[in-house]
Amino acid sequence: MPAGAGARPGRAARPRGPRAGGRTACRRCGAAAEWHPTLRGRWLLLEPGERPVSAVPPGRRWRIAGDGTAVGLGRAFPSGTCRVSHVDGCDAPPVSLPGAVAG
Template sequence: MNYAARSGTSVADARYPGSTSCDACGAQAEWHRTVRGRWTMIESGDWPVGSVPVGKRWHIAGDGTAVNLGSASPSDKCRISHFDVCPSRPAPADSPVMLALWRKNAQLGG
């Protein structure tokens, strides 16, 4: 593990995502670094891009970096950020797949 320069806290190596549980709901997800150097929790599983709204579609690159896809080919698969389906936040109304994940996470935590 590397140490963050500002906080002195341990952070995961982007090439090897760390499995974790959400502090807010207890659901399992993986930490991935984004192309901008921030960290985001990504749900497990791949989903057809057509079932996930533009802007909420993620791809995990070969080096473990999370890349926001924006628009993509309808035949492609994508991943979803846990923060978009965490039951500690309002239910997503823009995708039945995301709402189903939100409900699944709500059952795990409660």
């Protein structure tokens, strides 16, 4: 069977990786978090629960679509609540990359 046979037309295959909405613990700080695929096929670790939109800076707001996909809200200012990337709230100290220059 050729590659892509049996797939629904106009619908990209779901990315492989963690299970959408799968709970895990951050490897750096140990806090609970959830994996969600993004529209671009990457996986994003989100804080559990929702926060008021007014408490989250523009560009850091996420919503979860009905299929479990994380959708970035960009600079939009919707009412209600949104999700936050765990990277933005991780209590672990930043990781220094090999060869990085201290500024």
